[in-house]
Amino acid sequence: MSPSPMGYTTTQLAWRAKIFFLLLVSCCAPAWGQRGAMTVPRNLSEMVDEAGLILHGQVVSAKVEPHPDFPALWTVAVTLRVEESFKGAPGSTYTFRQFIWDPRDRENAAGYRPGRDVLLLLVNPSARGLSSPVGLEQGRFQIASDSSGKLYATNGRNNLGLLRGVAPRANAKGLPLTPRAMALITAEPQGPIAWNDLRDLIQQLTGGK
Numbered sequence: 001m002s003p004s005p006m007g008y009t010t011t012q013l014a015w016r017a018k019i020f021f022l023l024l025v026s027c028c029a030p031a032w033g034q035r036g037a038m039t040v041p042r043n044l045s046e047m048v049d050e051a052g053l054i055l056h057g058q059v060v061s062a063k064v065e066p067h068p069d070f071p072a073l074w075t076v077a078v079t080l081r082v083e084e085s086f087k088g089a090p091g092s093t094y095t096f097r098q099f100i101w102d103p104r105d106r107e108n109a110a111g112y113r114p115g116r117d118v119l120l121l122l123v124n125p126s127a128r129g130l131s132s133p134v135g136l137e138q139g140r141f142q143i144a145s146d147s148s149g150k151l152y153a154t155n156g157r158n159n160l161g162l163l164r165g166v167a168p169r170a171n172a173k174g175l176p177l178t179p180r181a182m183a184l185i186t187a188e189p190q191g192p193i194a195w196n197d198l199r200d201l202i203q204q205l206t207g208g209k
Contacts, residue, residue, distance in 0.1 A: 039136040044162050045169040047134040048205045052124030053088035056143070056199070057081050060093070062112035064100065069128065074100045078112045080120070086202050096122060096131040117143040119153055119198070138162075143195055152192035163188050170205060177204055 048054065057080040067073040079095040100110055121139040125131040133139030137156020145151050155162065163185045170177055177185070181201050184193070 039138065041157075041161050042135040042138055043165050043169070044201065045166045045205055047121045047139050048087070048202060050123065050134045051087060051121035051139065053090055053094075053122045054086040054120070054202065054206070055080065055082050055084070055088070055090050055094060055122070056086075056119045057083045057094070057117075059112050059114050059116045059118060061114055062109035064106045064109050067097070067099075067128070067130075074103070074106055075130070076100055076105075076110045076112060078109075080118070086199075087206050096125065097129055098132040099130050119143060141198070146192075151195035153195045153198045154192045158191055159193055160190050162193075166201075166205075175204060175207060177201075 042050070060079045060081050061077075062079075063077045065075060065077060067075050075097050077095060077097050079093060080090075082090050082092055082094055098110065100106055105111070119141040121134045122131050123134055139155070141153040141155045143151055143153050153159075167177065167182065167185050178200070180197070181204055184197055184201065
């Protein structure tokens with residue numbers, strides 16, 4: 001077979017095209033925002049609806065490795081110790097595999113650091129076993145305390161637009177929101193949100209399930 005201008009044979013090009021197609025199918029649902037990936041802005045209500053699993057816990061390990069079935073695709077296998085779940089039943093520990101979009105993210109396991117306290121709104125695993133937070137960086141929150149010890153949650157977009165449009169969407173679904181939740185939504189804060197307030201709002205948006 002004659003090589004292409006890039007030096008690949010026809011068979012190699014076909015195989016790479018097949019892998020790329022499978023990747024698009026597997027990752028068509030939003031994933032966590034790594035370098036080199038783009039997503040449409042989503043508010044919290046939209047992400048709650050799209051997530052198959054919503055959990056709060058600590059990162060136990062994050063191992064960068066090739067996909068078991070596609071060695072050319074790099075992934076990170078993340079294991080979490082589950083503190084609480086708001087949607088789905090992950091058990092006491094949960095492991096998911098996420099595609100690494102940018103080679104530079106192999107160096108830090110795409111930001112999944114052991115010991116980090118996180119809230120993840122995860123899509124259901126694809127047929128290829130790939131999952132990730134909804135809306136890339138939008139569906140992954142870091143939970144950290146301030147100088148007084150109060151816990152706050154912040155996603156990869158600094159919560160920008162997180163609560164915009166949540167109230168009418170909740171109303172359309174017949175989900176009652178507490179006055180405190182309504183006050184928070186109306187303020188549309190940008191930046192860290194008190195963890196207890198975000199937790200309560202997610203419970204209300206899931207209907208307490």
